[in-house]
Amino acid sequence: MxxxxxxxxxxxxxxxxxxxxxxxxxxxxxxxxxxxxxxxxxxxxxxxxxxxxxxxxxxxxxxxxxxxxxxxxxxxxxGMGRAPGAMDRMAWLVWVHFAETVSQHVGALTLQHVVLGEEGSDATKSAELARLRHCYEAIEARLSTPVENRDYLLTGGYSAADICVGQAVYMARHFLRTDGFPELSAWFERITERQSYLDALPGETSSRMYEQEFYE
Structure with missing residues (x-):
């Protein structure tokens, strides 16, 4: 079990x-x-x-x-992973763990906005938003690569890499909108239509880390 x-x-x-x-x-x-x-x-x-x-x-x-x-x-x-020797194995590892790069900046912004609130540092918020924007740019560049059927992060299709990065972007969107990143936005909409994502969202009675949809 x-x-x-x-x-x-x-x-x-x-x-x-x-x-x-x-x-x-x-x-x-x-x-x-x-x-x-x-x-x-x-x-x-x-x-x-x-x-x-x-x-x-x-x-x-x-x-x-x-x-x-x-x-x-x-x-x-x-089919959520990629075995050693598979075509997408290297990219799968990179993007599964890139989610943590995104998440560390989200964590810093969560501390500033949610935990510290009005006592948060504007300079830190600005710096972390800039770093988060660089993460968006990296995802946008990956999805913009001229490869046939690049609907997902891997050439071979949807995988746990999309789940990990998608969840990190779900959290990041509380602080930085994806406007201006058309491929990222389309990809995020695509993966969040899946029932597996919808079933992972907080329920009506769940406690929530974020009381706002977006923090200016």
Whole structure:
């Protein structure tokens, strides 16, 4: 049995989105956005007190990128990963982990806007927005590469790379709109039409990290 410990609108959303695509049975334990991740019980699952945390057949994992790689290798028949030697293997690894580059800037902006609020630094916000814009530019350039059927980040089609980067962009859009990035915008609309994404969104009664759709 697979159990995912998840906080809505956090990095664990990418694992939930992937699990929805894999179609394997799993249990979801939704954690509130509060201090409960620091309890002694939860620290046995994730020693830094962060989500995601995953339990699978008696083993425990943390770190979203590692979990994504493991699940794609564990269930290769769904085509979400790319095996060593596959045409897209190098690009798959790059873009799965590029999600963390996007997320670190989103994390800094979340700290400034959500945690610190009016005490946040305008200089830091400006610098992180510029770095986030560079990330958008990188995604736009990738999707603009003149390759047949470049509807997704990989030439071979939709994969966990789209899930990981797509989830990071979902969070980033709270601070930087995708206007002016036509290929990125079209790609994001394409991947977020999938039921697996819709089922990974916060429910009506879920706690939320972001109380606003957009932070100026």
């Amino acid at each position: 697979i159990t995912l410990y998840h906080v809505p609108q956090s990095r664990s959303m990418r694992v939930l989105w992937l699990l929805n695509e894999l179609g394997e049975p799993f249990q979801l334990v939704e954690m509130p956005y509060d201090g409960s991740l620091g309890t002694e019980e939860f620290l046995t699952r994730s020693p830094a007190g962060r989500v995601p945390a995953l339990e699978i057949e008696g083993e425990r994992m943390f770190e979203s990128g590692a979990i994504v790689e493991y699940l794609c290798e564990r269930f290769p028949e769904r």
